[in-house]
Amino acid sequence: MASSTTKPFVTPPFTTTTSSSSQPSTRSSLLSFLHNTTSTPISLKLSHSHSFSNSHSSLRSLSIKNATKTIESAETSSVSKVGGQDTNSRETKPTILVSEKLGEAGLELLRNYGDVDCSYDLPQEDLCKKIASCDALIVRSGTKVTRQVFEAAKGKLKVVGRAGVGIDNVDLQAATEFGCLVVNAPTANTVAAAEHGIALLASMARNVAQADASMKAGQWQRNKYVGVSLVGKTLAVMGFGKVGSEVARRAKGLGMQVIAHDPYAPADRARAIGVELVSFDQAISTADFISLHMPLTPTTKKVFNDETFSKVKKGVRIVNVARGGVIDEDALVRALDSGKVAQAALDVFTEEPPAKDSKLVQHERVTVTPHLGASTKEAQEGVAIEIAEAVVGALQGELAATAVNAPMVPAEVLSELAPYVVLAEKLGRLAVQLVAGGSGIKSAKVVYRSARDPDDLDTRLLRAMITKGIIEPISDSFINLVNADFTAKQKGLRISEERAVVDTSPEFPLFSIQVQLSNVDSKFGSAVSEGGDISIEGRVKYGIPHLTRVGSFSVDVSLEGNLILCRQVDRPGMIGQVGNILAEQNINISFMSVGRTIRRKNAIMAIGVDEEPNEESLKRIGEVPAIEEFVFLKL
Numbered sequence: 001m002a003s004s005t006t007k008p009f010v011t012p013p014f015t016t017t018t019s020s021s022s023q024p025s026t027r028s029s030l031l032s033f034l035h036n037t038t039s040t041p042i043s044l045k046l047s048h049s050h051s052f053s054n055s056h057s058s059l060r061s062l063s064i065k066n067a068t069k070t071i072e073s074a075e076t077s078s079v080s081k082v083g084g085q086d087t088n089s090r091e092t093k094p095t096i097l098v099s100e101k102l103g104e105a106g107l108e109l110l111r112n113y114g115d116v117d118c119s120y121d122l123p124q125e126d127l128c129k130k131i132a133s134c135d136a137l138i139v140r141s142g143t144k145v146t147r148q149v150f151e152a153a154k155g156k157l158k159v160v161g162r163a164g165v166g167i168d169n170v171d172l173q174a175a176t177e178f179g180c181l182v183v184n185a186p187t188a189n190t191v192a193a194a195e196h197g198i199a200l201l202a203s204m205a206r207n208v209a210q211a212d213a214s215m216k217a218g219q220w221q222r223n224k225y226v227g228v229s230l231v232g233k234t235l236a237v238m239g240f241g242k243v244g245s246e247v248a249r250r251a252k253g254l255g256m257q258v259i260a261h262d263p264y265a266p267a268d269r270a271r272a273i274g275v276e277l278v279s280f281d282q283a284i285s286t287a288d289f290i291s292l293h294m295p296l297t298p299t300t301k302k303v304f305n306d307e308t309f310s311k312v313k314k315g316v317r318i319v320n321v322a323r324g325g326v327i328d329e330d331a332l333v334r335a336l337d338s339g340k341v342a343q344a345a346l347d348v349f350t351e352e353p354p355a356k357d358s359k360l361v362q363h364e365r366v367t368v369t370p371h372l373g374a375s376t377k378e379a380q381e382g383v384a385i386e387i388a389e390a391v392v393g394a395l396q397g398e399l400a401a402t403a404v405n406a407p408m409v410p411a412e413v414l415s416e417l418a419p420y421v422v423l424a425e426k427l428g429r430l431a432v433q434l435v436a437g438g439s440g441i442k443s444a445k446v447v448y449r450s451a452r453d454p455d456d457l458d459t460r461l462l463r464a465m466i467t468k469g470i471i472e473p474i475s476d477s478f479i480n481l482v483n484a485d486f487t488a489k490q491k492g493l494r495i496s497e498e499r500a501v502v503d504t505s506p507e508f509p510l511f512s513i514q515v516q517l518s519n520v521d522s523k524f525g526s527a528v529s530e531g532g533d534i535s536i537e538g539r540v541k542y543g544i545p546h547l548t549r550v551g552s553f554s555v556d557v558s559l560e561g562n563l564i565l566c567r568q569v570d571r572p573g574m575i576g577q578v579g580n581i582l583a584e585q586n587i588n589i590s591f592m593s594v595g596r597t598i599r600r601k602n603a604i605m606a607i608g609v610d611e612e613p614n615e616e617s618l619k620r621i622g623e624v625p626a627i628e629e630f631v632f633l634k635l
């Protein structure tokens with residue numbers, strides 16, 4: 001092998017928040033790849049049936065439908081669909097529970113695919129009862145998808161679709177632990193929310209709601225409802241994501257000075273629309289108006305509290321179309337009463353609906369709407385279609401472009417990586433079968449060799465599949481992209497990764513993947529490297545995964561069907577002897593390779609077989625005098 005330099009690295013954890021506006025192109029491009037309809041599709045499947053052994057038949061797993069042209073033409077049976085539903089051939093339709101009102105166009109899409117149960121506003125207890133028979137659940141912000149719901153689903157629930165942006169009503173940790181994908185519809189209601197923010201801003205400044213109520217009560221109070229102007233005032237946009245930036249754009253059009261605070265937003269994106277990114281304190285202390293657009297997370301919970309209000313400019317006006325929970329509502333009432341905050345306009349509340357006698361809702365200087373930000377006809381149709389497509393895709397086993405608890409990988413990257421993802425799973429599966437006893441694996445190291453810049457490689461899919469390959473054969477856990485990292489951590493398996501730059505063609509994303517298991521004994525001593533680890537390495541050749549190294553022996557065998565590895569004295573006739581034993585049981589050899597260290601001394605024979613040899617044949621192979629050790633491995 002060419003000389004190499006290595007570099008340890010850490011891949012980012014799976015995202016568990018909605019994407020920021022810097023990510024949408026990634027999301028949409030992945031979706032288009034997964035619906036690829038070319039004649040040689042390679043699609044990454046989040047599958048819901050199991051293919052490894054009968055004892056795991058009730059389990060769900062992520063698998064790869066690897067249907068490259070080479071494989072298809074060579075072997076049609078190897079592309080049988082694992083998991084997911086094929087619209088033409090499915091036997092039972094999936095059940096999709098829609099627990100809040102969804103646009104008709106989305107419902108139509110869902111009905112074309114599954115049995116749709118629209119049961120709105122279910123009490124939690126009824127939701128838990130129903131969920132046990134559902135494959136998918138679609139919610140808006142009103143349904144609390146708690147751990148209890150995932151527990152009640154007993155593994156049947158495959159996807160939760162949030163028809164909107166905020167996923168703070170879904171217990172993402174529980175979803176991840178249960179291997180349930182969560183997808184949202186992050187783009188279709190952006191403009192609606194921004195428009196509502198501007199509507200609240202303007203109506204608050206001009207007392208529209210209060211004046212309207214007063215007139216309807218028979219009053220004519222022109223002096224009481226003198227407002228304030230927006231032009232020339234400073235607006236602080238807190239959270240410069242999709243909605244925040246649209247609000248900023250519109251506020252600029254109204255002649256406002258706009259500043260923004262967002263620890264994750266790129267300054268050049270803000271600058272491009274004439275907005276300056278500033279610190280939190282600077283934003284709140286200089287603004288005449290503050291508009292909230294950050295997600296509700298543990299960090300943003302009650303970020304507007306007594307201390308914050310003590311720092312704001314006296315007479316500030318606050319708009320919140322993000323989430324009620326980012327404001328300490330009691331503190332806001334105090335700030336309104338003291339006059340520190342002149343007015344507030346709120347679309348969202350900590351508890352929804354809030355108590356009828358809520359001091360905040362009843363406050364004279366507060367304008368309220370019942371979480372209407374996303375409620376335009378246009379946005380609701382858009383959101384419904386966006387979420388229906390994501391949910392159907394996920395039920396079909398596709399990776400969702402809007403997944404919030406699984407890695408999202410750009411389409412072009414996924415397309416390139418697909419055969420390596422197959423290789424990764426097979427190497428994990430092979431490595432674990434080489435361990436004596438199988439359990440007790442605590443650490444695995446993966447070395448990715450590539451001619452490309454190490455920073456260009458996103459290994460999250462590869463790592464997830466290696467984890468799946470290692471864990472599945474030795475436990476009854478089902479593993480998919482959603483829960484691979486979590487399951488590995490839970491089982492105490494530490495996976496470290498390293499990239500090595502090698503002097504090969506940069507045309508392919510990877511030259512090879514090496515999997516090493518440390519501190520374990522092997523049932524096939526030759527698989528142990530000089531460093532004492534079980535070590536195997538593989539490459540993709542013509543789209544097909546190959547095993548290229550076992551311990552310190554070079555081999556070259558395609559990873560299809562099953563594999564027999566033998567270490568023998570390097571002498572003539574060995575291939576014939578083993579071949580004859582297999583032939584007697586009518587076992588077809590698909591591939592064979594011999595690697596040796598010293599001529600006429602030690603060799604490793606790797607034999608790919610289509611069928612599983614019976615015990616008698618395996619015993620006879622072991623009895624061939626020159627064979628010193630051998631192992632049969634299922635791929």
Ligand SMILES: NC(=O)c1ccc[n+]([C@@H]2O[C@H](COP(=O)([O-])OP(=O)(O)OC[C@H]3O[C@@H](n4cnc5c(N)ncnc54)[C@H](O)[C@@H]3O)[C@@H](O)[C@H]2O)c1
Pocket residue numbers: 018019020021165166167186189190193238239240241242243244261262263264265293294295296299300321322323347348371372373374375
């Ligand atoms: N009222 C409604 O009906 C309605 C409609 C749509 C969205 N929303 C809510 O609006 C919010 C924004 O939605 P979006 O689509 O713009 O999401 P987004 O992910 O595009 O933007 C959120 C932004 O907040 C930023 N952020 C995260 N933590 C922050 C912090 N501590 N301080 C400042 N900024 C922070 C992120 O970097 C991101 O840029 C979400 O809470 C969403 O649920 C409400």
Ligand SMILES: O=C(O)[C@H](O)COP(=O)(O)O
Pocket residue numbers: 140141142163164165166167189371373374375
């Ligand atoms: O986060 C969102 O998308 C909005 O808050 C909309 O929520 P809704 O779907 O309940 O209207």
